[in-house]
Amino acid sequence: MSNIMILGATSAIAQHVARLYATRGDQLFLVARDKAKLKAIADDATSRGAAAVYTYAIDLSDNTRHTSLFQRADQDMGHLDILLIAYGTLGDQKACEMSVTTSLAELQTNCLSVISILTLAANFFEQHQQGTIAAISSVAGDRGRQSNYVYGTAKGALTIFLQGLRNRLSKAGVTVLTIKPGFVDTPMTQDFKKGLLWVKPEVIARGIVKAIDRRKDVAYLPFFWRYIMLVIRHIPEFIFKKLSL
Amino acid sequence: MSDRPPHSWGHYPKTQQQSQPLRWLGDSWQAREGRETWLAYGQGRSYGDACLNDGGILLLTDALDRFIHFDPEQGLLRCESGVTLAQILALILPRGWFLPVTPGTKYVSIGGAIANDVHGKNHHRAGTFGCHISAFGLQRSNAEHLTCSTSENTELFSATIGGLGLTGFITWAEIKLKKIVGPxxxxxxxxxxxxxxxxxxxxxxxxxxxxxxxxxxxxxxxxxxxxxxxxxxxxxxxxxxxxxxxxxxxxxxxxxxxxxxxxxxxxxxxxxxxxxxxxxxxxxxxxxxxxxxxxxxxxxxxxxxxxxxxxxxxxxxxxxxxxxxxxxxxxxxxxxxxxxxxxxxxxxxxxxxxxxxxxxxxxxxxxxxxxxxxxxxxxxxxxxxxxxxxxxxxxxxxxxxxMSAASFKQYFPQWETFSQYIDPAFSSSLWRRVTQQE
Incomplete structure (x- = not known):
């Protein structure tokens, strides 16, 4: 049995990850803003066979609440085997271009608050000399594109932070996993036109659990995004800047 | 809200309606101008137009797929209405339980199974699906949330089982499972x-x-x-x-x-x-x-x-x-x-x-x-x-x-008794067809 903390537990991907661990009989600590939604997910996990489910309703974009996370988890479960950071927003790029405040708020939610949590988590895991820290970044962080570079900046910075953390924590036996999903059909993307590359959140969830089981460092989900992004990263800048991606 | 046209299993008739995906049990429904009626749409496994609402709004339930409570001792399962029988089987079978009644496909939602009061190969022994439902939640268009069972809101309980989704929105359901030894x-x-x-x-x-x-x-x-x-x-x-x-x-x-x-x-x-x-x-x-x-x-x-x-x-x-x-x-x-x-x-x-x-x-x-x-x-x-x-x-x-309205009214003479329990903001293509004046 593993002890698993999921931040942003009400997101579509995180819900499916929680189901998979619950079915295995693991112990869950679920964090999100909305109490009622957390209860629905906790009830579901308990029905599926989770050993125990704890919930904690806070706004994760508020950095001042982060210390309490690990205190609570420590109280409730003793130690942590897996931390999954799954919250985030896909802000409106156009709105970000019009407003500094909006841009910075995007960066706060998707990058700075995550770095705040990761900093605390790193010390917590380093002390226990074991476990996995997994965070959902994005293929959008692999190269800046006009359509969503504010979101891309946040995820790109997060990817680099995770890289450094992995380098540091490998000495302590702690795994750091960077998850880079492609297009996922979730409420966050409900207004997008869906094509062939889109997958359901349960597919991403299965990929996440598998990557954590195998102690991988970086997981593109589904796998083919590794190759798509390989191509995209290698387009020369003088051509790339003229494309409308 | 999207205009992606959901269809029924028979791909006949073709209809046009808007659909609104529901994500959480507490989600409210947004009324749209000129579109006055709602109907829940689960897996679209009704063959004809019972699951369609031409010109209206379909409330999509496939994301309401959470379990609420499972008692593996008593074989009692409570879940959200969009949960499919396949999802239920995946949960209960390894613990020695089975569906008390199952239709010929496992890809139907429990809400749909109640609304159509489906039957299976054991009808002669176990009756319909509705015979094994102990309670369910019903959200009416006036924002009322009711619990219906054999002891509470009993009339709406009877009207909703086999009620073609017309009595309101089924939010959750509780089913009594059947004990089995092996698969x-x-x-x-x-x-x-x-x-x-x-x-x-x-x-x-x-x-x-x-x-x-x-x-x-x-x-x-x-x-x-x-x-x-x-x-x-x-x-x-x-x-x-x-x-x-x-x-x-x-x-x-x-x-x-x-x-x-x-x-x-x-x-x-x-x-x-x-x-x-x-x-x-x-x-x-x-x-x-x-x-x-x-x-x-x-x-x-x-x-x-x-x-x-x-x-x-x-x-x-x-x-x-x-x-x-x-x-x-x-x-x-x-x-x-x-x-x-x-x-x-x-x-x-x-x-x-x-x-x-x-x-x-x-x-x-x-x-x-x-x-x-x-x-x-x-x-x-x-x-x-x-x-x-x-x-x-x-x-x-x-x-x-x-079937014509005349046929329907002869097949189901109780339709007038039933109609008094219909939620005024709910309708379906089927219901309008079989109750029209001739």
Missing amino acids: HISQETRQFSNLEGFFNLSKESDQDWEYTMSWFDCTARGNKLGRGLFMRGNHSNTSDNIRAEAIRHPRLGMPLYAPGWLLNHFSIRAFNHLYFQRPHIPDRLTHYDPFFYPLDSIAHWNRMYGRRGFLQYQCVIPTQHAQDGIAELLKVIAHNGQGSFLAVLKQFGSIKSPGILSFPRPGTTLALDFAFHGTSTLRLLDKLDLITRDTGGAVYPAKDAH
Whole structure:
């Protein structure tokens, strides 16, 4: 049995990850803003066979609440085997271009608050000399594109932070996993036109659990995004800047 | 909100409506200008227009797929209304429980199973799906959240079971499960050479066999009329590793619509002939999945009928007229030559459903598909309806896209009693069709 903390537990991907661990009989600590939604997910996990489910309703974009996370988890479960950071927003790029405040708020939610949590988590895991820290970044962080570079900046910075953390924590036996999903059909993307590359959140969830089981460092989900992004990263800048991606 | 047009399983009729996906039980519904009525839409497995709401709004329930409480000691499961029977089986089977009643596909939502009060191969022993529902939540358009059960809001409880989704939005449901030992069914298959053979086998089997149903050759005539294969089964007592049971999903699928010419008089005759003549099937242990859900192994099998879609005709003929009535129907179908591969006969039992508008009643039920060929198909169904009406039978709304208002009102004289429980903001294409003034 593993002890698993999921931040942003009400997101579509995180819900499916929680189901998979619950079915295995693991112990869950679920964090999100909305109490009622957390209860629905906790009830579901308990029905599926989770050993125990704890919930904690806070706004994760508020950095001042982060210390309490690990205190609570420590109280409730003793130690942590897996931390999954799954919250985030896909802000409106156009709105970000019009407003500094909006841009910075995007960066706060998707990058700075995550770095705040990761900093605390790193010390917590380093002390226990074991476990996995997994965070959902994005293929959008692999190269800046006009359509969503504010979101891309946040995820790109997060990817680099995770890289450094992995380098540091490998000495302590702690795994750091960077998850880079492609297009996922979730409420966050409900207004997008869906094509062939889109997958359901349960597919991403299965990929996440598998990557954590195998102690991988970086997981593109589904796998083919590794190759798509390989191509995209290698387009020369003088051509790339003229494309409308 | 999107305009992606959900359709029904038969791809007929084609309708236009908006859909609004619901993510959480507390989600509110947004009314849209000019679109006044709502209807819940789960998996779209109703064949006709019972799950459609032309010009209105469909509330999509497929993301309401969470379990709320499972008591593995008592076999009591409470879940959100969008949970499918496949998802329920995946949870309960490894812990030694099974669905008390299951229709021929596991890809229906529990909300849809209640709204259509579905039945299965054990109707003669267990009644309908609604007989095993202990309670459910109902959200009305006036924002009321009601709990309905046999002791609370009992009238709405009875109206909602088999109520075609018209009494409001079913938010959650609680079902009483059935204890089993293993995932297997001991199955026997018997050939019958005519309709009389079917009735004899039914009489002989209904006592000792929990599950019975028959396939029949809808092209056979004369003294072979109604020939077919009688299948019966009981849960096996061998427990072989039930804890490791995983749900089976289709490996095959129809990626495209079949061309219209593929199903014709000759191919259908040839199939039926060969299927009837196939070598004797030995009595054996079968996994529950192919026994209950043979068609689930082919995803989108409905595309076999082509882009124009198909209609299913399922009726029940009351016991006292069953033998003559079914024979009469089979004669018309065989003479017409439009029938298909999947023709089913089954004896319903006398267990009464709590549902006011529930379809099953004591007698014999017949179901088969007809590819939609335009008015000739509709005229054929008219003829079948005349026979069903004469016998005092009824047609199953969940499968229907055709019956007239006059037929419906004769099949379901209780419809007026039922209508007083309809939520004024809920409607469906089917309901408007079968209650219109003539």
